Amino acid sequence: MSAGNHQSLEEQVAILKDRLAQAQRLTALGELASTTTHEFNNVLTTIINYARLGLRHKDQATREKSFEKILSAGTRAARITSTILGFARNRPHSLEPTDMVKLVDDTLLLLERELNKYRVTVERYVDAVPKTLANPNQIQQVFLNLLINARQAMPQGGRVVIKLNHDRESDMVDLVVRDTGCGMTPEVLRRIFDPFFTTKTGPDASGKGGTGLGLSTCREIIEAHHGRIRVDSTPGKGTAFTLKLPVARGAVPLAPSTTAIPAPAPSDSAPSPAIITPAAQ
Ligand SMILES: Nc1ncnc2c1ncn2[C@@H]1O[C@H](COP(=O)(O)OP(=O)(O)OP(=O)(O)O)[C@@H](O)[C@H]1O
Numbered sequence: 001m002s003a004g005n006h007q008s009l010e011e012q013v014a015i016l017k018d019r020l021a022q023a024q025r026l027t028a029l030g031e032l033a034s035t036t037t038h039e040f041n042n043v044l045t046t047i048i049n050y051a052r053l054g055l056r057h058k059d060q061a062t063r064e065k066s067f068e069k070i071l072s073a074g075t076r077a078a079r080i081t082s083t084i085l086g087f088a089r090n091r092p093h094s095l096e097p098t099d100m101v102k103l104v105d106d107t108l109l110l111l112e113r114e115l116n117k118y119r120v121t122v123e124r125y126v127d128a129v130p131k132t133l134a135n136p137n138q139i140q141q142v143f144l145n146l147l148i149n150a151r152q153a154m155p156q157g158g159r160v161v162i163k164l165n166h167d168r169e170s171d172m173v174d175l176v177v178r179d180t181g182c183g184m185t186p187e188v189l190r191r192i193f194d195p196f197f198t199t200k201t202g203p204d205a206s207g208k209g210g211t212g213l214g215l216s217t218c219r220e221i222i223e224a225h226h227g228r229i230r231v232d233s234t235p236g237k238g239t240a241f242t243l244k245l246p247v248a249r250g251a252v253p254l255a256p257s258t259t260a261i262p263a264p265a266p267s268d269s270a271p272s273p274a275i276i277t278p279a280a281q
């Protein structure tokens with residue numbers, strides 16, 4: 001085979017990889033769209049009901065309460081749309097100083113209802129972290145993939161622990177997504193980053209999962225960020241994925257987050273034996 005042919009094969013592989021990444025992005029967007037539609041219906045119901053209440057009751061107190069409810073429902077809806085719009089905008093190659101606290105909270109807001117529906121509680125331990133050098137859409141896509149996998153690993157419900165902290169030693173920001181789900185055997189673990197590897201029979205009741213592209217895309221994205229993705233898993237106990245992302249140079253640390261999802265001190269007990277899969281090989 002001539003060198004020219006060889007190069008064109010490599011080029012073809014690159015083009016196909018690009019298309020695959022694009023397909024996964026569209027899948028994630030489609031999944032988000034269905035989640036958001038449900039979410040919007042709920043918000044609209046709240047707005048309509050409180051508008052009716054305010055019209056029916058002329059007293060000041062009821063009207064004030066109605067306006068407050070309408071305002072907070074409207075604000076929530078606006079946050080949801082702006083997140084979706086940000087996600088839909090395709091800026092695949094731009095890295096910018098990224099506020100990880102906001103990214104985590106925006107994504108959790110989108111998935112909140114779905115996680116509740118599947119009886120998954122979220123514990124959130126978010127430190128003041130410096131901005132990372134990242135493409136926010138892509139990192140959000142990775143975080144969403146990990147959250148959906150975690151939810152799917154807990155069909156009877158369970159707990160997702162989200163941790164965000166600055167690892168001073170490596171000067172990277174760590175985002176951990178830990179679940180109390182089914183965990184993985186070593187045989188499964190070895191293959192999870194392979195494109196199209198899946199143990200799922202197809203999309204679940206909410207239309208998500210089963211193509212086997214989620215984690216391979218996550219890995220591609222994290223590698224392109226010069227970051228790392230690690231996984232620790234114990235069958236029957238749970239799984240923890242850790243993303244490590246480089247800090248944006250010259251960035252100022254963010255103020256501590258005040259968003260309250262009260263929770264006890266993090267437990268680091270399960271899952272135990274660490275199987276570490278470095279992103280770059
Ligand atoms: N948190 C988790 N707990 C247990 N198993 C997991 C977890 N995350 C991933 N897996 C395993 O890794 C496999 C690959 O995950 P991946 O996200 O790449 O694909 P998928 O979820 O099957 O399909 P999709 O492409 O729709 O995400 C899953 O089928 C599952 O077996």
Ligand SMILES: [Mg+2]
Pocket residue numbers: 145148149209210214215
């Ligand atoms: Mg998945």
